Amino acid sequence: MAVLGIEGTAHTLGVGIVEEASPGRCKVLANRRAMLRPAEGGIHPREAANHHAELGPRLLQEALNDAGLEPTQLEGIAFSQGPGLGPCLRVAATMARALALRTGRPLAGVNHCVAHLEVGRGMGTALDPMLLYVSGANTQVLAFARGRYRVFGETLDIGLGNALDKFARDHDIPFPGGPEVERLAATVDHSQLRPLPYAVKGMDMSFAGLATAATRLVHDGAPLAEVCHAFQEHAFAAVVETAERALAHTGKRELVLGGGVACNARLQQMARIMCQERGVTCFAPPREVLVDNGAMIAWLGLLQLKSGASLPLESSGVLPYQRTDQVEVTWR
Amino acid sequence: MTGAPLAVGAEAEIVAATYLGRTVLEKRRVTKGYRHPALDALLRAERTRDEANLLVAARRAGVPVPLVYDVDRGQATLRLEPIQGHTLREALATAGASDRDAHMRNLGRTVARLHDAGLTHGDLTTSNVLVPNADGAALTLIDFGLGAATQEAEPRGVDLHLLEEALEATVEDVRPLFASFLAAYRDHAAGAPVAISRLEDIRMRGRNR
Numbered sequence: 001m002a003v004l005g006i007e008g009t010a011h012t013l014g015v016g017i018v019e020e021a022s023p024g025r026c027k028v029l030a031n032r033r034a035m036l037r038p039a040e041g042g043i044h045p046r047e048a049a050n051h052h053a054e055l056g057p058r059l060l061q062e063a064l065n066d067a068g069l070e071p072t073q074l075e076g077i078a079f080s081q082g083p084g085l086g087p088c089l090r091v092a093a094t095m096a097r098a099l100a101l102r103t104g105r106p107l108a109g110v111n112h113c114v115a116h117l118e119v120g121r122g123m124g125t126a127l128d129p130m131l132l133y134v135s136g137a138n139t140q141v142l143a144f145a146r147g148r149y150r151v152f153g154e155t156l157d158i159g160l161g162n163a164l165d166k167f168a169r170d171h172d173i174p175f176p177g178g179p180e181v182e183r184l185a186a187t188v189d190h191s192q193l194r195p196l197p198y199a200v201k202g203m204d205m206s207f208a209g210l211a212t213a214a215t216r217l218v219h220d221g222a223p224l225a226e227v228c229h230a231f232q233e234h235a236f237a238a239v240v241e242t243a244e245r246a247l248a249h250t251g252k253r254e255l256v257l258g259g260g261v262a263c264n265a266r267l268q269q270m271a272r273i274m275c276q277e278r279g280v281t282c283f284a285p286p287r288e289v290l291v292d293n294g295a296m297i298a299w300l301g302l303l304q305l306k307s308g309a310s311l312p313l314e315s316s317g318v319l320p321y322q323r324t325d326q327v328e329v330t331w332r
Numbered sequence: 333m334t335g336a337p338l339a340v341g342a343e344a345e346i347v348a349a350t351y352l353g354r355t356v357l358e359k360r361r362v363t364k365g366y367r368h369p370a371l372d373a374l375l376r377a378e379r380t381r382d383e384a385n386l387l388v389a390a391r392r393a394g395v396p397v398p399l400v401y402d403v404d405r406g407q408a409t410l411r412l413e414p415i416q417g418h419t420l421r422e423a424l425a426t427a428g429a430s431d432r433d434a435h436m437r438n439l440g441r442t443v444a445r446l447h448d449a450g451l452t453h454g455d456l457t458t459s460n461v462l463v464p465n466a467d468g469a470a471l472t473l474i475d476f477g478l479g480a481a482t483q484e485a486e487p488r489g490v491d492l493h494l495l496e497e498a499l500e501a502t503v504e505d506v507r508p509l510f511a512s513f514l515a516a517y518r519d520h521a522a523g524a525p526v527a528i529s530r531l532e533d534i535r536m537r538g539r540n541r
Contacts, residue, residue, distance in 0.1 A: 190368075193368050193370040193371060195374075198371065198375065202454055202455065202478045202490075233367075233368045233371060234371065237364075237366065237367045237368070237371055240366050240367075241342075241343075241364075241367075244342050244343075244364075245342040245343075247342075248341055248342035249342070269366075270366040270367075271366070273365045273366040274364070274365075274366045276365075277364070277365055277366070
């Protein structure tokens with residue numbers, strides 16, 4: 001059963017095709033992505049939507065070629081229904097509807113955040129993990145509890161990736177800022193640490209003040225690389241502490257990483273150390289499925305369709321503000 | 333002299349110990365290997381100090397909390413008075429209807445006093461309220477690790493909301509118990525209207541954790 005998934009919540013358009021290799025195991029047959037890189041500033045929703053609409057047909061064809069499939073050989077069409085930027089979501093939804101109508105295959109509307117968690121389950125060994133999801137827009141800790149996916153802690157202002165991008169932009173590092181900040185951070189003496197704000201409030205976090213304080217530090221003369229290092233040490237400690245609190249609170253024994261910022265080697269290292277100290281297993285999926293991608297949408301769509309939950313065309317409107325705990329869980 | 337931990341939380345462990353000839357509970361904030369050593373030392377010391385300050389302030393305001401015998405910032409350890417008793421969670425599971433109601437009214441008065449003193453608990457679950465064994469002893473609040481000294485409405489609303497959620501996980505019908513709690517809280521807290529209106533906002537956010 002091959003299912004095609006279209007991701008389009010923000011700057012990335014992704015088309016992936018997956019099948020179930022054995023019960024609960026996700027096999028990726030194709031996973032094509034294209035990301036809008038604005039020349040300056042952040043993502044403009046309409047520009048991102050235009051980018052997706054322009055590249056959509058090509059990515060679709062490439063993904064089908066990679067998988068060696070004709071559209072009629074697909075068993076279902078999934079798309080990111082929410083949460084995300086409305087114009088971007090609508091492009092992905094329109095592509096999915098057109099494909100579903102043409103092939104006569106059922107539609108599945110997928111929650112982007114839950115897809116990050118489910119693809120981690122499908123590609124690793126975890127059965128009932130906590131997801132530490134760190135991307136540009138989202139920074140949250142979520143898990144399955146009492147019949148729903150629930151958020152146990154999240155950022156109170158901006159996503160960690162967004163804070164990194166803001167800081168990077170102030171110092172002429174192009175979008176996305178994370179990789180260059182990571183490279184610079186690795187060049188300094190780790191034993192020294194410049195102080196920055198650390199904002200964990202109970203189970204929640206905040207990053208806007210951190211970005212501002214880091215920028216001020218550079219303006220006051222601190223070397224950029226040292227501030228990059230301090231930024232990572234403070235911000236990553238905050239998300240890992242939040243994950244640890246959520247693990248302690250729920251008693252879960254598995255952690256899965258997701259989101260573009262989770263590609264960072266230092267964040268992965270910190271998550272692994274925390275898990276070792278707690279006796280919890282830790283799994284980071286490969287980079288192609290950590291970032292926003294179509295394969296994770298396809299995989300959760302496959303699970304939803306297998307459980308009998310197909311989406312009627314008339315209910316396939318996008319849900320830009322969909323909350324994780326609004327998702328009806330039919331597949332577990 | 334110490335033994336195996338009695339409890340292990342996300343950031344601290346509780347062990348029974350002897351201090352100046354007394355039996356005490358030690359709350360130790362343990363080193364986290366994932367954090368930079370400088371940040372780790374700072375957070376553990378600050379949080380230990382903050383929690384001690386909150387416990388002392390709460391006690392000064394007449395809120396029953398464990399006595400603080402010692403604050404060791406270097407070791408990030410508090411030495412606290414042990415309270416013999418059961419958690420409210422356990423007590424509610426075994427008590428009769430009138431005892432349950434009395435517990436919740438007592439808790440409403442206690443939390444009112446805490447909030448009117450400009451303090452919030454931050455993790456007000458039924459596991460962090462002790463019902464002492466001693467006859468006539470008042471409900472005792474423990475674990476101020478997430479507490480704050482603040483006049484803001486939000487953390488007070490969060491306290492009320494967390495308690496409501498914790499009750500939902502403890503008893504079958506939360507409504508009469510939470511209503512008793514809230515009635516007592518309303519009668520005794522000068523800032524009750526603001527906090528309860530914030531509680532309603534928080535419920536509306538659908539942060540159904």
